[in-house]
Amino acid sequence: MALDPETFSLLKEAIHRFVQERLVPNEDRVEHEDDVPAEIIAEMKELGLFGLSIPEAYDGIGLSMMEEVEICMELGQTALAFRSVFGTNVGIGSQGILMDGTEEQKQTYLPKIASGEYIFSFALTEPNAGSDAASLQTTAILDGNEYVINGTKRYITNAVRASGFTLMARTDPSNKGAGGISAFIVPRDTPGITLGKVDPKMGQRGTKTCDVIFENARVPAANIIGGKPGVGFKTAMKVLDRGRFHISAMATGMAKRILKEALDYAMQRKQFGQAIAEFQLVQGMLADMQTELYASECMVRDGARRYDASQTVKDPQLPMLAAACKYFTTESVGRAADKAVQIHGGAGYMSEYKVERFYRDVRLLRLYEGTSQIQQVIIAKNLLKGL
Numbered sequence: 001m002a003l004d005p006e007t008f009s010l011l012k013e014a015i016h017r018f019v020q021e022r023l024v025p026n027e028d029r030v031e032h033e034d035d036v037p038a039e040i041i042a043e044m045k046e047l048g049l050f051g052l053s054i055p056e057a058y059d060g061i062g063l064s065m066m067e068e069v070e071i072c073m074e075l076g077q078t079a080l081a082f083r084s085v086f087g088t089n090v091g092i093g094s095q096g097i098l099m100d101g102t103e104e105q106k107q108t109y110l111p112k113i114a115s116g117e118y119i120f121s122f123a124l125t126e127p128n129a130g131s132d133a134a135s136l137q138t139t140a141i142l143d144g145n146e147y148v149i150n151g152t153k154r155y156i157t158n159a160v161r162a163s164g165f166t167l168m169a170r171t172d173p174s175n176k177g178a179g180g181i182s183a184f185i186v187p188r189d190t191p192g193i194t195l196g197k198v199d200p201k202m203g204q205r206g207t208k209t210c211d212v213i214f215e216n217a218r219v220p221a222a223n224i225i226g227g228k229p230g231v232g233f234k235t236a237m238k239v240l241d242r243g244r245f246h247i248s249a250m251a252t253g254m255a256k257r258i259l260k261e262a263l264d265y266a267m268q269r270k271q272f273g274q275a276i277a278e279f280q281l282v283q284g285m286l287a288d289m290q291t292e293l294y295a296s297e298c299m300v301r302d303g304a305r306r307y308d309a310s311q312t313v314k315d316p317q318l319p320m321l322a323a324a325c326k327y328f329t330t331e332s333v334g335r336a337a338d339k340a341v342q343i344h345g346g347a348g349y350m351s352e353y354k355v356e357r358f359y360r361d362v363r364l365l366r367l368y369e370g371t372s373q374i375q376q377v378i379i380a381k382n383l384l385k386g387l
């Protein structure tokens with residue numbers, strides 16, 4: 001699916017304006033209140049941000065991956081907490097249902113996820129299962145017509161806002177590996193679900209994560225995604241492959257913003273009788289930032305193009321490309337944030353300037369949806385397989 005070029009360019013322009021006129025001016029408020037204001041969330045719904053990736057048949061905007069990354073490179077140019085509000089609906093919270101769900105599951109959930117009426121979270125990580133996702137311990141045991149869920153999910157983004165979870169749990173405890181895992185749709189109001197306290201974090205204030213605890217929570221057997229037990233790990237991996245392009249585009253947008261902050265500062269800050277931007281050592285840092293930004297843009301666009309093409313003819317390199325893209329772009333924005341602080345000198349350490357905040361915010365990009373080291377493992381595994 002893709003929009004016609006004119007509609008897409010109008011959408012992109014509207015989102016550019018929304019970012020610059022509504023989100024950027026509210027960044028300080030989000031930082032101080034540690035929350036995204038309700039009126040901003042309402043405007044996000046109006047704009048259709050919760051349904052960017054959901055097909056029009058289920059009331060979303062139905063962007064292709066190539067279009068989605070262009071939009072994300074706009075949305076990434078402001079505090080990443082804004083994205084977190086609709087990000088799980090666009091990506092990891094909805095895509096499992098879209099990719100592998102039954103038609104009935106899609107009809108029931110996707111329109112409400114697309115409108116933002118439902119916020120959906122992705123519940124994979126656990127206290128003892130982070131990078132080694134296949135070792136998860138939460139169980140879902142069939143009892144008559146229902147599965148009984150027990151276990152704890154950790155650092156679940158948007159759990160406090162959620163109406164439901166796409167949850168990965170072990171339906172076959174005798175199979176300790178990936179094949180014992182199934183994916184479920186679990187409504188938040190299911191009895192037996194409680195939330196832990198909201199996690200205090202290094203950055204991305206306004207992004208909400210917490211534990212989700214399941215104690216004998218019962219869901220109908222029909223809530224298993226696609227009606228098929230034992231394939232939940234594969235669903236999760238496909239969702240993460242896609243999500244990694246989305247995160248890469250957000251990282252690239254943020255790198256652009258960070259470069260702008262550094263350039264603006266370097267041009268107005270005077271030392272030794274001239275703007276510091278005139279000094280070649282500062283220019284070297286700016287040039288490195290621009291060069292890596294360009295490389296990130298190219299990777300993100302090429303990866304998204306390959307993702308779209310793989311919807312017709314399966315591309316076995318896709319997990320490797322997604323991993324390479326996330327690895328490079330998120331490490332790169334980390335380097336950019338570090339240089340931006342350096343260019344600001346002592347001011348870069350002060351909360352008064354945005355780069356101190358962005359430095360903390362972008363640190364998370366190298367951790368969630370697979371650490372840089374997991375991306376390296378995926379890339380190497382694929383190389384060894386000859387892909």
Ligand code: COS
Pocket residue numbers: 124125130131132133134178179233234237238240241319368369370371374377378
């Ligand atoms: N797409 C589809 N299927 C995939 C896949 C992908 N990208 N990656 C793996 N699979 C399949 C494999 O083909 C294998 O299937 P078979 O058993 O039928 O052969 C199965 O899943 C298990 O794969 P594998 O043996 O590679 O799994 P590992 O336990 O070695 O783990 C990694 C693989 C490390 C890649 C995985 O655990 C991972 O991505 N971890 C990071 C998790 C993460 O990103 N967490 C972030 C939290 S969510 S915000």
